[in-house]
Amino acid sequence: MTSSPLQYCKIERDxxxxxxxxxxxxxxxxxxxxxCLELEKVFDDFTADPELWVAILTGAGxxxxxxxxxxxxxxxxxxxxxxxxxxxxxxxxxxxxKPVIAAVNGIAMGGGFEIALACDLIxxxxxxxxxxxxPRVGMAALAGGLHRLPRQxxxxxxxxxxxxxxxxxxxxxERLGFVNEVVAPHELMQSARRWANMVLECAPLSIRASKDVxxxxxxxxxxQAAMASPPASVALLYGSEDYVEGPRAFSEKRxxxxxxx
Numbered sequence: 001m002t003s004s005p006l007q008y009c010k011i012e013r014d015x016x017x018x019x020x021x022x023x024x025x026x027x028x029x030x031x032x033x034x035x036c037l038e039l040e041k042v043f044d045d046f047t048a049d050p051e052l053w054v055a056i057l058t059g060a061g062x063x064x065x066x067x068x069x070x071x072x073x074x075x076x077x078x079x080x081x082x083x084x085x086x087x088x089x090x091x092x093x094x095x096x097x098k099p100v101i102a103a104v105n106g107i108a109m110g111g112g113f114e115i116a117l118a119c120d121l122i123x124x125x126x127x128x129x130x131x132x133x134x135p136r137v138g139m140a141a142l143a144g145g146l147h148r149l150p151r152q153x154x155x156x157x158x159x160x161x162x163x164x165x166x167x168x169x170x171x172x173x174e175r176l177g178f179v180n181e182v183v184a185p186h187e188l189m190q191s192a193r194r195w196a197n198m199v200l201e202c203a204p205l206s207i208r209a210s211k212d213v214x215x216x217x218x219x220x221x222x223x224q225a226a227m228a229s230p231p232a233s234v235a236l237l238y239g240s241e242d243y244v245e246g247p248r249a250f251s252e253k254r255x256x257x258x259x260x261x
Contacts, residue, residue: 008035010060011042016053016204016260017196018046019189021060022088028064028107032073033082040089047096050260053204054196057090057119058103059112062185065102065128068110071137087143088115094215097208097233099199103192104128104170105185114145117152120211122178123192124170125185130178133165151218153177203242204260209233 008031010021020042022029031039046052059065069087086092090100091114102108102119106127113130116122132141132149140146141162150158153176161168173179183191199207212231220226237243242258249256 006038006042008038009042013052016051016200017193018052018055020046020055020057022058022066023060024070025059025061025063027070027072028067029059029061029112030067030070030073031088031111032070032077035070036083036087036089037081038089040083040085043085043089043093043096047098053098053207053260054199055098055100056103056189056192056196057088057100057115058189058192059105062105062127064107064112065104066109066112066115067107068112068114086118087111088118090115091118091143093118097212098204099207099211101192101195101199103188104130104179105188110134110141110145111143114141114143114148117148117178118144121180121195122173123181123183123188123195124173124179125188126170126182127185128170128173128179128182129167130161130170130173131165131167132162133167135163136165149178203237203240203246203256203258205233205237205240205242206246209237 009023012019022031024030024035046055083089099120101121101123102116104116104122104124106125108116108128108130110133113132132145134141146162149161157176168176170179170182174182181191209231212233216231217226241261245256245258
């Protein structure tokens with residue numbers, strides 16, 4: 001297991017798993033452009049590293065996953081260079097095939113909620129709180145929240161949050177459908193790693209192809225059209241060594257040895 005110090009986040013490698021911790025607890029892990037640019041580089045490296053297959057994203061401390069945009073920094077500095085891949089280097093990153101799990105340890109407000117929605121799974125502490133409160137301060141959730149939330153929980157449920165800016169507990173988030181599991185605060189990271197390990201039991205190229213097919217299919221209005229044009233990762237899966245290893249391991253009644261190629 002190795003780790004690397006950064007200014008606004010921390011990363012930790014454990015085999016094929018990367019844990020990324022937003023590290024601005026003094027501002028409830030709110031993000032300013034320099035932090036987003038740093039996270040963009042972290043996710044660029046995660047994407048490019050063939051030995052990293054799954055990521056967990058969480059926040060430092062026990063108060064907040066992320067309180068969203070650092071409005072005080074924005075007020076003081078105005079517009080400066082921003083990450084091309086969106087808030088936290090993630091919300092406009094549409095070509096990431098590797099799964100990302102959000103371990104939400106507290107407040108996920110505004111952009112913080114949008115980061116979580118951009119992840120593939122959300123594991124939430126019982127203390128987690130979610131909201132898109134931007135209309136309450138004359139803004140709008142334009143980092144993907146207004147698009148992802150209706151797609152993930154349906155129009156009426158999403159509008160009930162969007163048009164009121166109301167706060168939603170972790171348990172209600174699970175009932176609405178955007179939270180996968182709610183756990184006690186001290187069990188959060190253990191549970192996120194349990195989910196990550198379940199993903200890692202599967203062939204990595206199968207996981208990436210599956211995610212790509214789902215995401216591409218959501219962009220298609222017609223089911224037949226979606227099924228007729230599979231993404232390139234499906235061809236990579238069919239030509240991979242793991243595509244042979246899976247059935248062989250099954251027939252030999254042993255655990256597969258995935259290579260990711």
